[in-house]
Amino acid sequence: MFVRVALDHPLPTLFDYRCDISGAAVVGTLVSVPFGKRHVVGLVCEVTAHSDVPAERLRDVDQVCTACPPVSTHWLALAAFAADYYQRGLGEVALPGLPQALRDASRWSRLFAPEERYRLTAEGRTVLPDALPARATALRALAQALARADFLLAADARALHPKALATLDTWQTAGWVTLDVIDAATVPAAASLPNLPAPALPTLTDEQASAVAAIRDAHGFAPFLLHGVTGSGKTEVYLRALAAILAGKPDAQALVLVPEINLTPQFEAAFRARFAALDASAIVTLHSGLAEGERARNWFAAHTGRARIVLGTRLAVLASLPRLAIIVVDEEHDPAYKQQEGLRYSARDLAIYRAKQLGVPVVLGSATPSLESWWQADQGRYDRLTLSRRAVAEAALPSVRLIDLEDERRRGRASIEGLSGPLIAAMKARLERGEQSLVFLNRRGYAPQLACDACGWVAGCPRCSAYVVLHKPERALRCHHCGWESRIPRSCPECGNVDIAPLGRGTQRVEETLASAVPGARVLRIDADSTRRKGSAQALFSDVHAGEVDILVGTQMIAKGHDFQRVSLVGVLNADTALFSHDFRASERLFAQLMQVSGRAGRAGLPGEVLVQTRYPRHALYHALCRHDYVGFANATLAERRDAHLPPFVYQALLRAEGRTLEAALAFLQQAAAELARIPAAERVTVYDAVPLTIVKVMHVHRAQLLIESASRAALQATLRAWQPLLRVLKGVLRWNLEVDPLDI
Structure with missing residues (x-):
């Protein structure tokens, strides 16, 4: 007997091995095999009675993981689709889709012990x-x-x-x-869902009830775009829909995706409270923050059907769920659903494909849907469900007011370290009333630059073409691209001037300023620096919910998904930088970000207010924000995209190259562009010039990119499929990678 095995290797091929272990070679089984001088874990994709590989070159399978049931043919088909669409080998999709502990054969005996x-x-x-x-x-x-x-x-x-x-x-x-x-290998009977009494459940609005009924009564593949304003009760719709579908199918499973790890605790708490009668292992989480053993146990619970509800980040879309009946993607617009390293897949898009493959409903929820999803709903491919008002009757959407910084300057009104007088006065008023305020600045650290005003020196990273960020509490300069770190110099290294000063503001500087600008306020900062340790984010958010914080300062971590009951004021700093970005998606992301963070105010009935500091108060984006007009913004932006021939009206792919010099990277891309002339399908593809990335050098490696696009997805895919073998024979760079449907260009 011979088996064809997928390995985590760049070559898009399966590898043949002899398997003399009787009855163990089944498609979807994990095996340990020799590969070069190493022994690695692979996945059996085919079992055959003959092999075209010469007998002297064939090697034997070392070990078969019989304790773990094989993955289903549906899961293998999902991995094959992802490999084909994202132009990677099957093993590069299938193996990283498994927990790391499963990819180490020496740990199998411990993982699957009773x-x-x-x-x-x-x-x-x-x-x-x-x-x-x-x-x-x-x-x-x-x-x-x-x-x-x-x-x-x-x-x-x-x-x-x-x-x-x-x-x-x-x-x-x-x-x-x-x-x-x-026994770990025993597949348990499916746990039954509790039948909670009606009084324990909140009363649904008419729009919520209509959305739940539509999802519950769906047959086969049914994609829903749940467009609900912030605080409209989208989570309650998810809970009711899942309960209805799972109760009707005793062994069914549900997959719920969230964009970030720090959102999983509150979702898990909500699901465990609603399905309190379920066994603890019937609801599991899957994300990269889990210990390897815990992640493997949770994956195995999903794989065997013991877990009825799987809650996770983007990697959970590749979890093995043999009886999947519904998929929910919360905050579907979030860029975090797109993997930016290795296999650059979109979890949202794979979730939609997986639902279509299995013939089950998929719910995409957001207050600010991605323009791609909005366009699909406009075309009738998705069923749009709308929640136009907040679930709590007395909770209205917050009022949005723009603070014109240029007008404040002309009037001679003082600001304190970037905080305008009206914003400080509003925070003091909330403090007196015992309410909470939130200050949003999407830039961590103390200041983005440290500079000398005598000679113009600016502290830069020696390994990257980027400035280092000042982190005052740690008394360090840190590169956010490569992690390089150094102490703060006492004087300018160029001219010796001791009056070097920070330029710009980060969350650390705003936190320091607020301590003096709003005396007596309890200020808390939540960003990637303050939540490095496991469990720290959950502890900090618990302090906010408990009312132990008066002013919360943070980055995008606090902007979405969190239900802050006492927050009545949101202040937004430094939003203008995204208005003039070279990235055509910058305005879409900024509007979504501002709508999401605005939605943290006034959720429990307190009058909410949002103050946005800007130098461009007449910008159309801010006017749409003041009206909470996502529909108008989306339609106007889609019209611009259509005129400019940009996604979702065209399909794109990005070839990136990394070399020891920028010239080498650009030369490789120019050769790659020349190879396209040999591909017939490339006649329907537009090729742009090779250009350096915005951050050209990272860790002494120079980077450049080549963009190609087409109005036909089929033509683009055919071109990429024929282009890959030609790229593999080109020399001159350290690495290259091909990304389909790129988000960052």
């Missing part, structure tokens, strides 16, 4: 709290962990107490604890 679960008995819940000495803090922590969860794994118990297993055996003898041993 799972020991300890549970409290009814007697234990009554007796155990009083039976422990008051000073036995570790034992009490163990007992509390048992009481909080449906069960406690042996590994988790050992982390709480060094002699946990011996203690649990004693408690088992006393009748306080029971031990269940679960």
Whole structure:
């Protein structure tokens, strides 16, 4: 018997191996195989009785992972589609789609070992709290962990107490604890969904009820674009739709995607509260912030059907869900759904394809849908569901007011480090009323530049063609592109001037300014720097929800998805920089960002207000923002895109090259462009000139790009398919990659 195996390797081919392990070679099975001097894990894609590879070159399969059921043919077809569309090898899609722990054969025996679960008995819940000495803090922590969860794994118990297993055996003898041993390879019966009483559920608005009914009654593939203003109750629609669909199919599964890891805790809490009767393992999360063991366990729960609801970031779209019945993509417009390294896939687009492949509904939810999705709904390909008002009757959309910074300057009104007088006065008024304010600035660090006004020197990264960012609390200069870091110099290295000063403002500087501008306010900053440690973001957001913060300062991390009940004021700083970007998507992203952050105000009935500081108050984008007019903005922007022949009216691909010099990268791209003349399908493709990237050099590597586009997706794909072999024989660069449907150009 021979097997053809997909490996995580750039070559778009399957590799043949002999398999003498009787009955183990099944399509979709994980195997360990020799590859060069290494032993790697691959995925069996074909089983055949013969091979075209000469016998002397064939090698044997080392090990077959029989404890893990094979992935389904539907999952393999999804991986094959992604590989074909994004111009990668099948193994480059299938293997990274699995948890890292599964791709290490030495860990299989531990991963699939029988799972020991300890549970409290009814007697234990009554007796155990009083039976422990008051000073036995570790034992009490163990007992509390048992009481909080449906069960406690042996590994988790050992982390709480060094002699946990011996203690649990004693408690088992006393009748306080029971031990269940679960075979990891056993596929459990599907957990039933709870039938919660009606009074426990919030009353739906007419628009919510209509949306839930449409999703519930859908048959086959049904793409829905749920366009709901911020605070309109999109999450409640998701919950009701999932409950209806899963209750009607006892073994069905649901996939819910969110754009960022820090949004998963509140979503998980909402789903666990609604489906409280489900076993703890019936709702799992999948994202890169999980420990490898935990991610592997959650993936396996989804793969075996034990998990009924899978909640995750973009990588979860490739999770193995054999009985998937509905997919939800929340904040579908978010650029975070597009992977920017390795396999550059769009999780939103793969979710739509996966729903079509399985014949199930997919719900794309957003207050500011992507123009691509909006256009699809205009064409009738998606069914548009609208939530035009907030779910809480007394909660109206916030008023938006523009603060003209040029007018403030002409009138001689003082500002404090970029914070205008009206914004500071509004924050002080909220502080007096016990309400919260949010200040949004999408730039972390203390200042984006450190400069000398005597000679013009600006601190730059020695490895990148970019300025370094000043981080004052850490007393460091840091490059946000390569991570290079140094201490802040005492004087200018060029002329010796000691009066070097920061230019511009980041969240750290705004946090410092607010402490003095609004005396007595409790100021909290949430950005990538303040949330580096695991669990820190969740803890900081908990402080905001608990009312322990008066003014929240942050980047895009605080701009979407969060339900801040006490926030009544949002201040937006430095939004103008995106108005004149070279990226044609910049205005779309800015409008979505401002609409999302504006929606954090006034969600619980408090009158909400949004103050936007700008030097261009007459700009059409700001006028649409003041009217909360997404529809008008989207239609106007789509008309501009149509006239300019830009997506979604054309399809694009981007070839990037990295070389030791910029000349080498550009030369490679020019050769690549010349090769297109040999491809017949390229007659329907437009090729632009090779140009350097905006940040030309990163980590001493120079980068350039070549854009091609076509009005025909089929012609573009045919061109890329024929172009790839020609690119592989070209020399002169360190790396190159081809991205389909690029977001950053």
